[in-house]
Amino acid sequence: GNSVTQMEGPVTLSEEAFLTINCTYTATGYPSLFWYVQYPGEGLQLLLKATKADDKGSNKGFEATYRKETTSFHLEKGSVQVSDSAVYFCALSDRETSYDKVIFGPGTSLSVIP
Amino acid sequence: DTGVSQDPRHKITKRGQNVTFRCDPISEHNRLYWYRQTLGQGPEFLTYFQNEAQLEKSRLLSDRFSAERPKGSFSTLEIQRTEQGDSAMYLCASNRRGATEAFFGQGTRLTVV
Numbered sequence: 658g659n660s661v662t663q664m665e666g667p668v669t670l671s672e673e674a675f676l677t678i679n680c681t682y683t684a685t686g687y688p689s690l691f692w693y694v695q696y697p698g699e700g701l702q703l704l705l706k707a708t709k710a711d712d713k714g715s716n717k718g719f720e721a722t723y724r725k726e727t728t729s730f731h732l733e734k735g736s737v738q739v740s741d742s743a744v745y746f747c748a749l750s751d752r753e754t755s756y757d758k759v760i761f762g763p764g765t766s767l768s769v770i771p
Numbered sequence: 772d773t774g775v776s777q778d779p780r781h782k783i784t785k786r787g788q789n790v791t792f793r794c795d796p797i798s799e800h801n802r803l804y805w806y807r808q809t810l811g812q813g814p815e816f817l818t819y820f821q822n823e824a825q826l827e828k829s830r831l832l833s834d835r836f837s838a839e840r841p842k843g844s845f846s847t848l849e850i851q852r853t854e855q856g857d858s859a860m861y862l863c864a865s866n867r868r869g870a871t872e873a874f875f876g877q878g879t880r881l882t883v884v
Contacts, residue, residue: 661813689871700877701814701862708871746813750871757866758804758827759873761813 680747796865
């Protein structure tokens with residue numbers, strides 16, 4: 658079945674460091690790919706998305722490129738801030754097989770220290 | 772606020788009691804989803820509604836769980852005879868047919884003592 662794997666956390670970085678969170682997926686059909694973010698005490702927010710191969714999603718300085726050949730969607734940011742501390746979830750939605758339900762990875766906790 | 776709304780935000784109940792949660796999706800969204808999130812894990816799919824029809828249920832949804840969406844608008848999730856293992860965050864999400872992403876509510880945190 659469809660699934661998402663992402664790097665284990667927690668990840669601790671100093672402010673202004675470069676961030677990469679790896680994500681790979683297994684899916685039938687043609688999934689859309691997402692990164693959701695969950696700040697402490699809050700609900701899930703969509704951070705960025707990509708709907709087809711080679712698309713790049715971007716938002717708030719974060720980027721991720723849909724790589725069909727490697728089934729990956731790694732999240733990157735060039736310079737993290739303390740306010741980026743949160744849990745990041747890679748996810749997919751496969752319209753051909755799953756009524757658009759979103760399948761999530763286990764999440765990666767990020768802590769950014771000043 | 773026109774986002775997905777969930778009520779209550781927090782619920783503490785004794786083992787064996789029944790609880791009911793409510794979700795109000797974004798008004799023009801005909802698709803509604805329930806998820807469960809335990810500590811340190813990603814959300815897990817529970818069930819899906821298209822309008823008032825419940826079209827998919829996860830194996831996670833035991834016989835003690837029931838969900839409804841009677842008029843295709845708000846939805847309720849009921850857990851009967853709660854167990855400590857039911858303690859989790861219950862998330863609701865909605866979107867329109869053809870949309871690629873879902874919008875999530877703040878969740879209802881259930882604690883069974």
